[in-house]
Amino acid sequence: MxxxxxxxxxxxxxxxxxxxxxxxxxxxxxxxxxxxxxQDFVQAQQGVQQAAQAAPHPTAGNVIDVSV
Structure with a gap:
């Protein structure tokens, strides 16, 4: 070599x-x-869940609209 x-x-x-x-x-x-x-995704998901629980829809479950 x-x-x-x-x-x-x-x-x-x-x-x-x-x-x-x-x-x-x-x-x-x-x-x-x-x-x-x-980790950021998990934190964002937790924030979305907390926001959904803290501010429920104002008429959810109070008024039922039934059409026949």
């Missing part, structure tokens, strides 16, 4: 290692973003 082929193999291994490292970083960032989005 000559020096160029050894250097080429080492460069290829280094590129592979760097790309794996970058992929892991991106995956961690996406996981953190998804977690934050899910």
């Amino acid at each position: 000559d020096l160029n082929s050894i250097m080429g193999a080492q460069l290829s291994q280094l590129q592979h290692t760097v790309s794996l490292s970058m992929m892991k970083m991106v995956q961690a960032t996406q996981t953190a973003s998804a977690t934050v989005m899910l």
